[in-house]
Amino acid sequence: MAITHIDHVLIAVNGLEEAAERYRRLGFFVTEGGEHPGRGTANRLAVLDPEYLELIAVRDRAAAWPDLVEHLDRFGPGLFTFALASDDLEADLAAFRRRAADGVTDLRPEEPWDGELVTPGGRRRTWRAFRVAGGRAVNPFLIQHDSEGEEKRRKLAGDGELLPHPLQYGSVSRLAFAFPTLDEGVAFFRDGYGLQPEGDPSVCPSRQADRVFFPLKRGLIEVIAPRGGDSPVAAFVAERGYGVHSVAVTVPDTARAADQLESRGVAVRRLPSGTVQVDPAHTLGVRLSLVKG
Incomplete structure (x- = not known):
């Protein structure tokens, strides 16, 4: 591959x-x-x-x-x-x-x-x-x-020097791609792109969604699907069919990154897992999460 x-x-x-x-x-x-x-x-x-x-x-x-x-x-x-x-x-x-x-x-x-x-x-x-x-x-x-x-x-x-990110962003840890059903998502990447899922499906409680991971040589694709009509993913797929739902980027210390964002006037949500979700009002609508990496 x-x-x-x-x-x-x-x-x-x-x-x-x-x-x-x-x-x-x-x-x-x-x-x-x-x-x-x-x-x-x-x-x-x-x-x-x-x-x-x-x-x-x-x-x-x-x-x-x-x-x-x-x-x-x-x-x-x-x-x-x-x-x-x-x-x-x-x-x-x-x-x-x-x-x-x-x-x-x-x-x-x-x-x-x-x-x-x-x-x-x-x-x-x-x-x-x-x-x-x-x-x-x-x-x-x-x-x-x-x-x-x-x-x-x-x-x-480009024309200048590539300087470090002030918040020390590292890499894309995972990218979530939403579908109406998990079977549809698995077939899309497995049969279409030749990628192979890893492990059994699991549940993402914060999104009320089923999920399965497609690991790459670096990073992974997380296929998600709503578990019911109340899932926030359900509205997304009803509107778009399927598509990129969210992206997670690594930082060395999520709590410190959250503190820095708040000091800049950026609203965040701190999850018990340590993941930090940035308010889409500050990202031009992007569902951006920060994870330790």
């Missing part, structure tokens, strides 16, 4: 400057990002290790990814989708095509495309990716960058 980890999480925003300021207040170091030539979008990045959060805005509605334009029109700012990192994109593409041709999944890969970002200072980085069609919502896509490791991080920094 060439899929290695969650590469980046896309957060749709209306204004990049406002969004960058919001995430700086959350204790992220945010880069100046750049523009995607010919694709009608621009971004700012909060670079983690090895993932990053991408604040992405539409500059030209006619040229931008239609799903992104529709998402902002229907739901406003918030979690949009995510990319899975591949260390052999052609192998993943071929495997995806085989599964689709064999009728294992209704999901099908689109033709791969070459992406490019140009910074305000004229620096350039590139990647190759393919999107996934089918289903009832926006699907995760696969990506392979033109570099990896520290070289990739330097390129993600």
Whole structure:
């Protein structure tokens, strides 16, 4: 399997400057990002290790990814989708095509495309990716960058130096993806993306949801489904079909991070487990949790 980890999480925003300021207040170091030539979008990045959060805005509605334009029109700012990192994109593409041709999944890969970002200072980085069609919502896509490791991080920094996050954010611990039923979610990632679940399903009491984990080489995908109509996940899937529900990022000390956020005027909820949930009013609608890591 060439899929290695969650590469980046896309957060749709209306204004990049406002969004960058919001995430700086959350204790992220945010880069100046750049523009995607010919694709009608621009971004700012909060670079983690090895993932990053991408604040992405539409500059030209006619040229931008239609799903992104529709998402902002229907739901406003918030979690949009995510990319899975591949260390052999052609192998993943071929495997995806085989599964689709064999009728294992209704999901099908689109033709791969070459992406490019140009910074305000004229620096350039590139990647190759393919999107996934089918289903009832926006699907995760696969990506392979033109570099990896520290070289990739330097390129993600853009024109400047990549500075530490004031709140010492580390990596994406897990990303929760919600479906109407757990069986649907398991089939989506197992049969569509070739990932394998680990362990038996369990219950997440705080979300009144069933869940199962798909471990990657780094991090994991948490598939969740509502246990009943009272579950907060039920309203999400009723509105969207399925999609990225929430993201958890590591910090060395969750209690200290919560104290720092509160000192910045950011509302948080401290769970008995030690997890800290940030009020979505401060994250542009993103359900963001901080976990020890």
